[in-house]
Amino acid sequence: MSGLWVFVCGPSGSGKDSVIDAARQALVGRSDIVFARRMVTRPVQPGSDHDPVTAPVFAELLQAGGLCWHWQAHGFCYGIASQYADAVRAGCLVVVNGSRAHVNSLPPSPGLRVVRISTDPERLAIRLAQRGRDSDRAVAERLARNAAFTGLPADCVIVNDGELADAGQRLTDYLTGSAGTAAAACARIRR
Structure with missing residues (x-):
């Protein structure tokens, strides 16, 4: 039996963490839908949701096979534990806060x-400035970087311009509907 990976991607400031958290809360008790914790070589900051690790610990995990996915973005290393x-192999749908690149x-x-x-873009610029993690130049670079990913193929697009609850519900519906159906079909095919 095999499950499914669902990568949730979007620009910094689009509200990925918040949308994922809303879906996580709505799906409490669903053992077939797992929300992966990211490891990042960055300290925890307000509004971020990850497990901080040092660069040497990250390198050790990578070398020992302790990461099933890993990437670099904005000068940091990101990883998803092999567990x-x-x-996924057990048939679960695993949700990952991922990188577009x-x-x-x-x-x-x-x-x-x-x-x-x-x-x-206007709302994105406001959110990036409000969270206070980046300099004005870094915000401008993040906004400019978005142009490279405007055509990123996606199975589902969620516009997070209104109420967070609406965006969270769309992700919840996708995970329990389309993606859930795909995971079940995937599991049936591979039996």
Whole structure:
């Protein structure tokens, strides 16, 4: 039996963490849908949701096979622990807060789905400035970088310009509907 990976991607400031958290809360108790924790070589900051690790610890995990997915973005290393690959092999749908560049480099796979979270550029600029993590120049670079990913293929696009609850519900519906159906079909095919 095999499950499904669902990578949720979008620009910094689009609200990925918040949308994922809303879906996570709505799906409490669903053992077939697992929300992966990212490891990042960056300290935890307000509004971020990851497990901080040092660069040497990250390198050790990578070398020892402790990461099933890994990528670099904005000067940091990101990784997903290998235990989540075990969950996919067991038939679970595993949701990953991913990188657009990383996902864009992956070959198409029947076991992989992509959800893109987007927001209008003006709102994105305001959110990036409000969270206070980046300098004005870094915000401008992040906004300019978005142009490279406007055509990122996705199985589901969620526009997060309104109420967070609406965007969270769209992701919940996708995970329990289209992606859930795909995971079940994937599991049946591979039996």
